[in-house]
Amino acid sequence: MELVTPEIGLVFWTTVSFLILLFILGKFAWGPILLAITERETSIETALSRAEAAKEEMARLTSENDALLKEARIERDNILREAKKMKDQIVSDAKETANKEGARLIEKARIEIDNQTAIAMAQVKDQVASLSIEIAEKILQKQFEDQSKQDALVADLLKQVKLN
Template sequence: MELVTPEIGLVVWTALSFFILLFLLGKFAWKPILGAISERETFIEESLRKAEAAKDEMSRLTNENEALLKQARVERDAILAEAKKVKDQIISEAKEAAHTEGARQIELARIEISNQKAIAMADVKNQVASLSLEIAEKILRKQFEDQQKQDELVSQLLKEVKL
């Protein structure tokens, strides 16, 4: 039973050493430990405040980013609409220019055809006239081979001419 019930001296020395340890801890250890705990608590509170501020800042930046994205989309749509308008205008102008140039080329071709036709007609007339003269010359040569026929023609022409 000795082990279960301590002696009074042991209790006194244990109590005395406990109070001395308590005094020493209170004098030297509690203040630094409590100061460290207080610093840690302050650091944690400050970190929580900074995290909340960062969260608010992030939310604000996200809202600004979304607004900028919406604005960029609107500007992109406007630029695309303007580009489409310019493209359609360029295509329209090109079609009109091509139509005008085609009409001008057709008119030039008509004029060229008309000129070529006139030249060909003149050439045909010259050839016909040349052939007619050759034929007439051959006919007259054949007809005037005889001297008597020539004399008759000259006298007939003289009778027709009236002075």
Template structure:
């Protein structure tokens, strides 16, 4: 019988397959494809934001390097002016120029560090928000069943009693 199936058996198997295929198309494929499309868009958005943050960091770095170069030029100018004066004025001017240059470099480094921390905080906040969104979607999908909801509530209550 299995090697020579009858026409009726083939007909009903084909009919059931077509019905199952139509049900899957209507109920499963469209939501799955929509979810995948949405996830792809969110990932692309996160990548764009990361690229933008990278470009901003490069721009900040270039600006900070310019500040450092200007600070060095200022220090050199002060040193040249001090060399024209007497030995006592030379020593005083050198000390002032060195202190000023160190201060400007320290301020520039602090500014670089502050900007870096701000950019990293923004990237972390974005990643945290994406993680929360993903977790929320997963929980929504997993808790559509009322039995799963009741089990989750029971588990949380047991954890709270233990703590």
């Protein structure tokens, strides 16, 4: 039962040793421990403020990045719009040039066809005239062989001339 109800001497010496231990710890250990805790608290506060600053910097960089990205998209859209305009203009110019060149070639071909047609018609007329003359010569030669046919032809011609 001695352990459950301690004696006064044990309580006295336990209290004295506790106070000596408390004094020694207060003199030599509490200062460095509190200093270490203060330093740790300061480093944690510094780390938190740095983290907050880094977070703000990241937010600023993110907003700048978003702004740059938006600006780049606008610039890309403008470049694409300009490129489409240029493409449409080039295609339009090419079509116009092709139409003009086609019209010029068609006109040139039409003129060439007209010229060739005129030349062919002239040649046909010359051939028809030559053939007509040859036929007329042969007919006249046949007609002039016989004197009675010549007289009949002159008489017919005179009748036609008088009637006209």
